[in-house]
Amino acid sequence: LDGMDIEDAKRAVITRAEDGGWGTGSTVFRLRDWGVSRQRYWGTPIPIIHCDACGAVPVPADQLPVVLPEDVSFDIPGNPLDRHPTWKNVPCPSCGAAARRETDTLDTFVDSSWYFIRFASQPKDRPFDRAVAEQWLPVAQYIGGVEHAILHLLYARFWTRALRHIGMLDVAEPFAGLFTQGMVTHETYSRQVTETGTDGTDTITKPLWLSLDDIEKRGDGYVERATGEAVTVGRIEKMSKSKKNTVDPTGIVDQYGADATRWFMLSDSPPERDLPWSESGIEGSWRFIQRVWRLFDGDKSTGGGTDAPLDRKLHQTIAGIAVDIEALAFNKAVAKLFELVNAIERAAPSASRDTAIATLMRLVAPMAPHIAEEAWAAAGNDGLIADAPWPEVDPALLVEDEVTIAVQINGKLRDTLVMPKGTARDVLEAAALASDKIVRALEGKTPRKIIVVPDRLVNLVA
Missing domain, CATH: 2.20.28 (Rubrerythrin, domain 2)
Incomplete structure (x- = not known):
């Protein structure tokens, strides 16, 4: 073993022991007993009565739940239940002799280890209705800080498996999906x-x-x-x-508004990463919210006509945001809204532009609900925008009819061309050779070879 590092030495010793038949390797987890009692008033009472003759006796079912006294004092350090003159003194359920309640309370982690089951089912006569709980569980999406992984989530999984082991619940894993947000x-x-x-x-x-x-x-x-x-x-x-x-959120909301604050926090980084607070970032979000409001509050088109590129952009945005929200990729959804607002601002007045602005109200509502509700009401719509359905997508408008073609010379990008999707190879070659930038870059040379990848690139080998 001399000269070996510790891990290699461990493996060598285990191999020697197993080969010699005098030992086997095993993994020992560093699990410790969970001390669930606390010497505090705030907590679930432990339903045990201590009797000098009978020992620890469970509180009878017809005397449950044990209710904490409300006439307690916290003026003196320590557990006020120990000092209460009457609450802890009760007869033994078994022999009737004078006995005393357990004055420790349960760790609050005990409550959080099964609260999601009780949330799904709340009968008055038992902890939960098994059939109802199993109908709802497991929890589809759990959102919590990563610090919960080594305590609460571990306890909750243990508790759920213990309930399954004793036949109270046929659910093995309490949470189907876990998302840990940044700070x-x-x-x-x-x-x-x-x-x-x-x-x-x-x-x-x-x-x-x-x-x-x-x-x-x-x-x-x-x-x-x-x-x-x-x-x-x-x-x-x-x-x-x-x-x-x-940073006091009240001051930020008072100065910039709740919508701008929400917009910044959603847009600045993916929700699973930490968010560095930035005064300039919140100001930028506030300016964008003003741009959106100006679209909502501005004059609408009085003429007809359509704008095919804007229609396509709108429906691609509707579909993309729906996917991003389901994936909790809120920053990507916000980025798509930035692009749509830019496209609406650049577009000429048309019926398509009016439709895009009206639809934008519903698209921004999850991120900026206050201006969305105001705009929705001002536009004469009934009810709340929060109750309005998500905009429908036209699948035909999700397909691009134009593509951007990269034009390269010897593998280096020299120009880009916007062409109809599916343009023939010879047409792409001709368009590339006719480009002013390509003509200048070739300096009179004739390409020895032209490589065309349809809908993607043209590479001229000079």
């Missing part, structure tokens, strides 16, 4: 302070965390408002009260 992050701000230890001699230097309200910009850096001392700008990390790098 909103921000820079941290601090300055170093020195504190004297309890013995009066030792000193400790530690950061004093400052909020955005505690600092101000000065020159190229920041200083503390109260003292004028320089502030250290730390790395971007999860917003937390302890480090004071939080």
Whole structure:
């Protein structure tokens, strides 16, 4: 074993033991007992009564549920149930002698380990109705922070499997889909302070965390408002009260509106990644919301006519956003709405443009519900836009009738051509050779070979 790293040495020892017949390798998980009791008032009471003669006796079913007393005091540290004069003192269900209730309560993780079952079924006489619960479970989509993976989600899976093992539920996995969202992050701000230890001699230097309200910009850096001392700008990390790098959403909503705030948070990054908070980002979202409102509030076309490219863009957007929302790819859905708004703004007045604006109301409603509802009502529609059906898609308009052809010389891009889809090879060759950019780049040379990939590219080998 000399000279081997630890993992290789482990495998060598196991192999030697198995070959010699005097041992076998096994994987031992570092599982520990789950201590579910807490010395706190807030929690589900443990239905056990302690009797000196009978020991621990379960509370009879007809005495359930055990209800916590409301006349408790939290003025003294410790568990107020221990100090309650009457609640804990009860007769033993078995022998009738004086006994006492269990004053510990259950860890709240116990409740969250099966709440989704109770959510699906709430009978008054038992924890849940098996048939009803099995009709709804497993949960189709669970959304929660990644920190839940090692505690709550582990406990919930264990609890569900335990219920299945004892025959109370025929569901093995509680959650069919799991999505872990990112966190909103921000820079941290601090300055170093020195504190004297309890013995009066030792000193400790530690950061004093400052909020955005505690600092101000000065020159190229920041200083503390109260003292004028320089502030250290730390790395971007999860917003937390302890480090004071939080942004009050109330102030943001008051200044920019709820729709702009939602739009920024949905558009800036995929929801599974962290979102660095940016003042410039929220301002950009606010400006875009104003553009959308101007479309809703502007004059509509008085003439007819259609705009085929805009019709196609609209229906491609409807279909694409539906797919993105189902995939929780909200930033991609927002990007498609940006493109559609740009296309509507560029389009000339027409019936197609009016239809696109009216449809845009329903497309932005999940992301910017307030302006969508206002525009929906102002347009004379009945009811709420939240109750309106999703726009229908015309499959024929999802197919592009034009494609962009890349024109290369010796493999290097020199020009692009927009051509009807399915254009013949000879027509593509002629169009490429007639391009002014290609003529200049060839400098009078005649291509030795022309490679055509229909609907994609033309490569001239000179």
